[in-house]
Amino acid sequence: MPIDQAARQCGVSTGMLSKRENGKGVNLEHALRVMDGLGLTMLVVPKVHASWLEQAAAYVAKAGDSVVS
Numbered sequence: 001m002p003i004d005q006a007a008r009q010c011g012v013s014t015g016m017l018s019k020r021e022n023g024k025g026v027n028l029e030h031a032l033r034v035m036d037g038l039g040l041t042m043l044v045v046p047k048v049h050a051s052w053l054e055q056a057a058a059y060v061a062k063a064g065d066s067v068v069s
Contacts, residue, residue: 010037
């Protein structure tokens with residue numbers, strides 16, 4: 001998808017999306033808007049639980065869609 005189309009879909013400027021693509025900092029509101037526009041979400045958990053979620057995600061990715069119903 002071209003960057004101008006993605007930016008329009010996300011409700012942000014092409015320049016802001018370009019900054020995000022290139023690893024430059026953007027404010028949280030813009031980052032969340034881009035994630036929402038791309039159909040993504042962010043889950044915030046205590047650090048002590050992060051490894052559990054990473055392991056679960058790796059298991060599901062390895063097992064494929066047959067694990068998720």
